[in-house]
Amino acid sequence: MTAPLVWYVAYGSNRSADRLRAYLAGASGPDAPYGAHRGCGDPTPPRADRWLALDRRVTFRGTSRRWGGGVAFLDLDPTPGTETPARAWLLALDQVADLVAQEARLATAPHPDALGAIPPGGRFALGGGWYDTVLRLSDVEGRPALTVTTAQPLPATEPTSAYLSTLAAGLAEQRTDGRGQTPSVGRSGEGDLRSTPPPGGGARAPRGG
Template sequence: MDAVWYVAYGSNTDTARLRCYLRGGRPAGALRAYRGCRDRAAPRDSRAVVVPGSVYFATESPVWGGGRAFHDPDAAGRTLARAHLISAGQFRGLAAQEMYLDAGRDVDLGAAVRDGRLALGGGRYETVVCLGSLGGRPMLTLTAPWRMDAVAWRAPSAAYLRCLARGLTGAGCWDATVVAAYLAARPGAAGHWTPGAVRDLLVRP
């Protein structure tokens, strides 16, 4: 396959953040710089999508502080996301950076499409999940192998939530009110963030 839809439900919904994965660099508010992919081209297309499952926040992000977003495709609910059309090589390079692996490691995307998911390890973002297809091309995302209720939830940081909110509103399908309510209700954020507080993140300098 020459191209896939990378379904981003976390910080890579933000095109500026995704650009750092593709071209290299450090996103605003993050503590880590990324080496980029061999193919540094911009996505061919980006679209707002809604996929089954639930997003939740857990573990501790060394990049942002606070909980990281994960997607449980088997959980009830719906996930607001952004699908970026990138080359298969770019997806492999992006996956390697998420997993802190060597950029040259091969990822059998065909197996992920055929079987629905491909576990490359037991840690975060080490499972490739196929969420169907769009325009004849597979929709792939990265998440953890565990179920949403099998891990302790953790509240995300303001910088991380701002990045997610900016990315989802930038998709052009949902306004700030919808996105803020959605993010504030995610497990891990619920009880720590209100819709109003999340919306304020979009207007603060």
């Protein structure tokens, strides 16, 4: 049976196609720019992508062994007026299960049906490392949209220049609709947002907290 297609929504380094490829296809050896990744059982590239505006803030937290500083996490709950640029990748549901397992540092992926059963606006606890929670955001073009973040109170920390460069590389791939704007998407039936990336890449870390 063919797995259904869903949107995996990236708001941090996985907005970069090259960065996402490491999670899908796997990577190993000293020349792997993002370190070793076991990859997905199905390494098929995304069928499509869309740029979105999310009504949730992104903060930098923790100290990543891979990056040496803070990494991006999406707030669990919306903040009115927030417009965080994100990139939705159209993947098979089993690919998303494999991908979030890698992000959560789990040896075994959750069953795809468990992710598919998350209700709109709901959450699924993965466990594992920092990226321990899957959120179902507003549907995109009639398909579920899933992302992964943390439910842990990790300390705010500064990101490294290498991490910020990867964020910038992803944003540089953003396409416009011919009017200098990204296509808007609805927020749970509450109208829509226009994504205008703030200066410096969009994701802001809290200061002094």
